[in-house]
Amino acid sequence: MSKGSNTPVPTAALRVEVGWRSGPGVPDADASALLLVGGKVRSDGDFVFYNQPVHSSGAIRHEGKRNDGGRVTDSLLVDLARVEPAIETVILAASSDGGSFGQVPDLYIEVRDAAQDTVAARFDSSGASVETAFVLGEFYRRQGAWKFRAVGQGYGSGLQGLATDYGITVDEPQRTAPAVAPPPPPMPPAPPMTVAPPVAVPPPPPTAPPAAPVRLTKxxxxxxxxxxxxxxxxxxxxxxxxxxxxxxxxxxxxxxxxxxxxxxxxxxxxxxxxxxxxxxxxxxxxxxxxxxxxxxxxxxxxxxxxxxxxxxxxxxxxxxxxxxxxxxxxxxxxxxxxxxxxxxxxxxxxxxxxxxxxxxxxxxxxxxxxxxxxxxxxxxxxxxxxxxxxxxxxxxxxxxxxxxxxxxxxxxxxxxxxxxxxxxx
Structure with a gap:
């Protein structure tokens, strides 16, 4: 497939392989997926990667790496039949670890029918330089069916930049708090006034604690x-x-x-x-x-x-x-x-x-x-x-x-x- 092209894929269990050729000086890479509604995740749980390998719906699972004769693949198992109806797009991405994708030869993404082991789509990505993350492809719904599009969009800010761009809250080091401005000069005392007795106000309902941010380190x-x-x-x-x-x-x-x-x-x-x-x-x-x-x-x-x-x-x-x-x-x-x-x-x-x-x-x-x-x-x-x-x-x-x-x-x-x-x- 060429960049920007699309093709229908079966609504079934698919194995998505991100692959490259290993060698001296070649950085490692990791596959990930983001489930989107309106271009954003609904929560951090819609991010599937090495630290969060299974989506709550069971539709996507990070399977991990294998090395076969110098050809490395990192795989995701995507069952499109189990993707929740609200999800419009499933982003398929890769991030490099220890270098840029300009140092990763023969980068590609391949979609295979998991049951038949036949190739449904393949996109060979080329021309990378300083990018440390790539959206290689995406599944999207069209008239009740699923299609795969070859994307090839690079990021220079790594997995963190890619994740935050789609609405993921990432665990980052604490930043120094900004300096506090000095208090204003005291106001002159107000004239005495009659104060009505306080009215009892019920306490606000307790709020759920914020979800822990996603940790990308490994x-x-x-x-x-x-x-x-x-x-x-x-x-x-x-x-x-x-x-x-x-x-x-x-x-x-x-x-x-x-x-x-x-x-x-x-x-x-x-x-x-x-x-x-x-x-x-x-x-x-x-x-x-x-x-x-x-x-x-x-x-x-x-x-x-x-x-x-x-x-x-x-x-x-x-x-x-x-x-x-x-x-x-x-x-x-x-x-x-x-x-x-x-x-x-x-x-x-x-x-x-x-x-x-x-x-x-x-x-x-x-x-x-x-x-x-x-x-x-x-x-x-x-x-x-x-x-x-x-x-x-x-x-x-x-x-x-x-x-x-x-x-x-x-x-x-x-x-x-x-x-x-x-x-x-």
């Missing part, structure tokens, strides 16, 4: 910058939610552990998010679905595993919650993931890890491409260094020796020193 850990301090980010209290979601890059990989035949990984893929912990008093243990060791949030080990997910969806996935109000009880915590069944290794699996502190910016990173027959991957190590909680990206695929479990393999690699016995779900 931290992405890489090989070059693999760690961050939760304490310095203001996120070392409240609850820390660790989420793992994944996508399968190829259809056939691995073997079904029960059937002994080649199957698609997503047919019976079961990944388990786990955590090894060591408390300040020397106690050690593991939180995992295996053996129903789901942990506890309000008593030792102050870690809880939500459940067991087999879809990898960003809105659910595997979730682990850590009670950071007990940070002084922690010495170290290692989050890792194992393949319980459905595949032999992590090859062809694209996974993203997100750590969301209750107070502070989210921390995310993608797993490196797995090039070894590994059924277990160490994700992140959290250590308490004299009260400073530090998150270290590991993204380390491990290969167990014959007869050694994945859990024991992680233990050996990080020197936890625990005794292990066989377990099952």
């Amino acid at each position: 931290v992405t850990l890489t090989k070059a910058a693999p760690s961050v301090s939760l304490t310095k980010q203001g996120g070392a209290s409240g609850q820390l939610r660790v989420n793992l979601n994944w996508q399968v890059r190829k259809q056939f990989s691995g073997w079904a552990s029960k059937l002994g035949r080649p199957v698609a990984m997503h047919d019976d893929l079961d990944l388990d998010l786990c955590a090894l912990y060591e408390l300040s008093d020397g106690r050690k243990g593991v939180v995992q679905a295996l053996g129903n060791a789901f942990g506890s949030l309000h008593q030792p080990p102050y870690i809880h595993l939500d459940g067991d997910d087999r879809t990898g969806a960003v809105s659910t996935g595997e979730n682990l919650t850590v009670n950071l109000d007990h940070k002084n009880d922690f010495r170290r915590l290692l989050v890792f993931v194992t393949i319980y069944e459905g595949a032999r290794s992590f090859a062809d699996l694209n996974a993203t890890v997100t750590l969301q502190p209750q107070h502070g910016a989210p921390i995310d990173f993608s797993l490196d491409e797995c090039t070894v027959p590994s059924p277990v991957c160490a994700l992140a190590l959290i250590t308490n260094n004299g009260g400073d909680l530090v998150v270290q990206r590991e993204s380390r695929f491990l290969v167990p020796e014959r007869g050694v479990s994945p859990q024991r393999t992680v233990d050996y690699a990080y020197g936890w020193g625990m005794n292990w016995t066989p377990g099952r779900k």
Whole structure:
């Protein structure tokens, strides 16, 4: 499609991919969507992006990134049939992180039918220079049907400028209050007058507190910058939610552990998010679905595993919650993931890890491409260094020796020193 052109799209579930070619010096980019009425959002809830990944209607969901051979895509799942009738336009945008779009080669947006996996529309954006945000396209209603328009409008003020332009309230640093003018000179006393007795006035009805502004900040850990301090980010209290979601890059990989035949990984893929912990008093243990060791949030080990997910969806996935109000009880915590069944290794699996502190910016990173027959991957190590909680990206695929479990393999690699016995779900 050329800039400004439009085309009909099916009123169905569509996968919107913002893609580009990665390489040295190429900044990261993030896809987002805004649902508009009269050219503006109704509230901050009509903004879907990495910090607010699901719209309340369920019509739009931020799925996350994948890297396939140097081609990076960030995806949104848009179900036009579930878009509320009041919504007239759905803006599809991208923002750069660490540079401008002039440094991002082969930028494009592609709309695919999620069920049929066929291309409904594609726009290749070119000519970018200093822009740090782009409206690449939009869905809009026309005579009861939906169309897609290729837009290609750039912003030099990043995601914040784009969001505020459409009515989003953004969390910004506090500005210094303006100087207060001196009070006027006192007025001469007024002549005495008769005052009527006061009339009781009912108090005004209570007003709802203003909604919290949208936070755009995030931290992405890489090989070059693999760690961050939760304490310095203001996120070392409240609850820390660790989420793992994944996508399968190829259809056939691995073997079904029960059937002994080649199957698609997503047919019976079961990944388990786990955590090894060591408390300040020397106690050690593991939180995992295996053996129903789901942990506890309000008593030792102050870690809880939500459940067991087999879809990898960003809105659910595997979730682990850590009670950071007990940070002084922690010495170290290692989050890792194992393949319980459905595949032999992590090859062809694209996974993203997100750590969301209750107070502070989210921390995310993608797993490196797995090039070894590994059924277990160490994700992140959290250590308490004299009260400073530090998150270290590991993204380390491990290969167990014959007869050694994945859990024991992680233990050996990080020197936890625990005794292990066989377990099952």
